[in-house]
Amino acid sequence: MKKLKNYIIVSAVLLSTLGCDKDFVEINTDPYAVTVINPALLFAGAQRTPLGGWEDEHTIVQHFVNPYNQGATLGFNFNEDIDLRSSGRWNSAYSGPGHVRLMVQALEILGEDTDRVNLKSMIRIWKAQVFMGLVDAYGNVPYSEAGKAVIEQIFFPVYDIDEAIYDDLYSELTGALAALNPGADFVSEDLFYGANSENPSANATVQVEKWRKLGNSLLLRLGMRYSKVNPSKAQSIVAEAFAGGVMTSNDDNAYVKYDGSLFTQGANNGLRDFSYFYYAAEPFVEQLKSTNDPRAQFILANFTDPAAVVNDPEPDTELANQFGVPIGVISTDLADPNGPYRGSRLGGLNYSQMNIWAIASPAAPDFWVTYAQTSLLLAEAAHRGWVSGDVRTYYENAIRADMQVYELYPATSPITDAEINAYLNEPGVLFDAGRALELINTQYWVVNLRNGGEAWANFRRSGYPDLQPNLFNNNLNGGFVRRMSYPDREASANAQSYAAAIAIRPNDLVSRVFWDTQ
Numbered sequence: 119m120k121k122l123k124n125y126i127i128v129s130a131v132l133l134s135t136l137g138c139d140k141d142f143v144e145i146n147t148d149p150y151a152v153t154v155i156n157p158a159l160l161f162a163g164a165q166r167t168p169l170g171g172w173e174d175e176h177t178i179v180q181h182f183v184n185p186y187n188q189g190a191t192l193g194f195n196f197n198e199d200i201d202l203r204s205s206g207r208w209n210s211a212y213s214g215p216g217h218v219r220l221m222v223q224a225l226e227i228l229g230e231d232t233d234r235v236n237l238k239s240m241i242r243i244w245k246a247q248v249f250m251g252l253v254d255a256y257g258n259v260p261y262s263e264a265g266k267a268v269i270e271q272i273f274f275p276v277y278d279i280d281e282a283i284y285d286d287l288y289s290e291l292t293g294a295l296a297a298l299n300p301g302a303d304f305v306s307e308d309l310f311y312g313a314n315s316e317n318p319s320a321n322a323t324v325q326v327e328k329w330r331k332l333g334n335s336l337l338l339r340l341g342m343r344y345s346k347v348n349p350s351k352a353q354s355i356v357a358e359a360f361a362g363g364v365m366t367s368n369d370d371n372a373y374v375k376y377d378g379s380l381f382t383q384g385a386n387n388g389l390r391d392f393s394y395f396y397y398a399a400e401p402f403v404e405q406l407k408s409t410n411d412p413r414a415q416f417i418l419a420n421f422t423d424p425a426a427v428v429n430d431p432e433p434d435t436e437l438a439n440q441f442g443v444p445i446g447v448i449s450t451d452l453a454d455p456n457g458p459y460r461g462s463r464l465g466g467l468n469y470s471q472m473n474i475w476a477i478a479s480p481a482a483p484d485f486w487v488t489y490a491q492t493s494l495l496l497a498e499a500a501h502r503g504w505v506s507g508d509v510r511t512y513y514e515n516a517i518r519a520d521m522q523v524y525e526l527y528p529a530t531s532p533i534t535d536a537e538i539n540a541y542l543n544e545p546g547v548l549f550d551a552g553r554a555l556e557l558i559n560t561q562y563w564v565v566n567l568r569n570g571g572e573a574w575a576n577f578r579r580s581g582y583p584d585l586q587p588n589l590f591n592n593n594l595n596g597g598f599v600r601r602m603s604y605p606d607r608e609a610s611a612n613a614q615s616y617a618a619a620i621a622i623r624p625n626d627l628v629s630r631v632f633w634d635t636q
Contacts, residue, residue: 157224157234158307161241164220164248165309166374167210169484171385172396172472174206175255175570178599179563179577180401180585183442185449185467191395195446197593199627205605207255207571212264213605217248222265234303236326242294243333246287247486250340253280253287254575255602257631258619260612261286274612277619281632287340288355295333295362300326310372316483316526317369331370334362335492339572342495343579345502347633353504356495360505364496365489368519373488378481378528386478393474394425394466401585403442403470405564409546412537413521414440416476416530417567425465427474440470446590475529477568482527485568490520494562498580501554510549513558514542520565556582578634599627600634 176182177194187196193203211217221241228238252259261283263275304322306313311328319325341355365371376383389396398418406414418440419433427433441460443452452469453462460468472478497512499505521533521541541547549557559582566573577583578600587597603625608616623629630636 155223155227156307157227157241158237158305160220160224160227161237161244161305162307162309162312164217164224164241164244166381167217168384169486169568170210170570171206172389172478172570174203174602175574176567177203177399179570179573180399180445181563181567181570181573182402182472183397183399183445184395185397185443185447185452186395187448194599195588196448196590197446197588197599197627199593199603201603201606204602204627207251207602208605211248211252212259218245219265221245221248222269226269234305235297235299236303236322236329237305239294239297239333240305240308240329242290242297243329243336246290246294246340247336249283250287250336250343251571253283254343254631255571256604257601257623257629259283260615274615276615279622279632284340284343284632288337291333291337291340292358295330295337298326298330298333302326309374310486316373316375317371328370331363331365332372332487334359335364335370335487337362338364338492338495338499339487342499343575343633345498345579346635349502353502356499356504360496360499365487365492368489368523371485371488371523373483373485373526375483375526376481378479382480383482383484386474386480386482389472389478390428390474390480393421393427393471396471397424397443397467398440398470398472400442400444401583402567403440405546405560405583407437407440409544410437410541411564412533412541413524413564415473416524416527417473418470419473419475420470423464424467424469424471427471431475433473433475435473441468443467443469445586446588476527477524479528482568485523488520488523488565490516490523490565491562491569491572492516493519494558494565497558498555501551501558509551509554513549513554513561516565517542517547517561555580556584559583578630594628597628600630601627603627 172182173184173193177184183195184191184193185195190200190202192198193200221244224241225238228234232238249261257280258277260275261278263272266272300323302322304325308325309315311317311319311325319328337359338356341352341359344352344355403418406418414437415435419435420439421427421430421433423429447459449467451457452459452467455461462468493512493516496505496507497509497516500507500509500512518538521538524530525532559576559580562576563573563583589596604616
């Protein structure tokens with residue numbers, strides 16, 4: 119009887135299953151689930167990832183400083199290897215829902231035989247830019263297996279050698295540039311030159327030409343990285359990029375504009391919300407003051423109360439009244455009214471901060487690759503005899519171009535031609551062939567005020583500007599931070615690959631990436 123009862127139950131289950139089989143898929147499919155993803159939207163998401171915070175590379179190259187040595191704020195101003203400060207680029211570009219994962223997934227969706235050749239080429243170019251920044255910051259990083267946890271179930275990617283990654287980035291850039299096709303797809307979602315960008319292209323032909331200039335400008339940047347380690351290779355790559363056609367005006371700039379409310383520049387919000395921590399660094403302020411830089415009014419500000427900057431919509435921006443915080447000095451010493459420094463002002467320190475209404479506004483654009491950057495690299499390349507053209511012309515065109523883009527920041531007015539011409543004739547700016555490398559690369563430092571990764575990379579490559587090391591302690595052996603350390607969690611989350619990586623290069627702040635030779 120028991121067997122018969124079990125037989126009846128099993129039969130009923132089978133009949134029930136068979137009876138609803140024709141509706142099984144429909145019943146078990148979420149009608150609201152996303153089943154098809156447009157890879158162009160993933161690409162746009164990668165373009166929107168912010169440039170980076172103020173407290174990391176900007177502090178190393180002495181644009182910016184947080185003088186409070188308390189817990190998480192004990193960072194590069196005190197030569198300390200704090201995970202929060204070293205991991206910012208890693209988190210935004212690699213491990214988080216940022217650049218790498220979005221673009222690897224987008225390329226997988228497109229596949230090998232896609233007819234969206236321009237979208238695929240744009241993704242390859244931008245992915246190369248992202249990995250260039252990761253290598254410049256960390257050295258060896260996961261590359262060939264990066265972002266493939268979902269696609270290939272690679273959960274513990276190996277760290278590739280930095281020099282080998284750079285070789286492949288060259289191949290990716292040149293391959294993607296060759297594949298761009300003005301007769302193929304128009305990528306409307308492209309945030310740089312697409313339909314809804316600040317500088318929209320009329321059609322695929324125009325968009326492809328913009329991306330060709332962007333790709334070659336990145337190739338120029340990559341080539342210049344070799345100037346110390348392999349000058350002949352640098353010359354070859356730079357000449358190839360130049361022949362391919364780089365950016366020629368501000369119309370070619372690759373940037374993302376934020377509206378300040380729905381889409382905000384996240385790093386700038388921090389300057390508003392925790393303002394008493396954050397100040398302009400003395401070397402950068404002195405550079406602007408000593409050259410009467412007309413950009414300074416949009417960069418620096420003295421707020422009535424440094425701890426409540428949002429309450430002061432009209433701060434003092436007079437250049438003569440700006441003072442930067444000395445490097446490696448503790449906040450308590452700076453605030454001491456009987457000490458050698460400027461003391462305190464209401465809730466903060468009596469020093470200049472970044473102008474939160476202009477260059478540090480939540481609505482400020484992120485300039486990723488610009489004509490000004492490109493023209494300065496060309497100035498150095500021409501000085502070295504690697505490309506044709508007049509060094510001074512490249513140099514002055516770059517300065518003029520950078521000043522002209524300031525009108526794209528909120529609460530600014532155009533810098534006039536007269537102001538630019540006066541600046542170009544300042545003793546600390548006036549072109550002098552005997553000081554060409556110093557002048558060019560010091561301007562690169564100024565131009566990259568909001569691209570800390572690029573400013574830091576070029577400082578290590580060129581040795582300019584002539585900054586003095588932070589000697590708060592001897593953690594850096596009397597020098598500068600040469601690379602970021604890997605995030606602490608990598609030691610457990612990707613233990614085997616991490617162990618192999620630090621066996622090749624110590625996980626510290628003073629070992630060097632391959633192109634940064636002594």
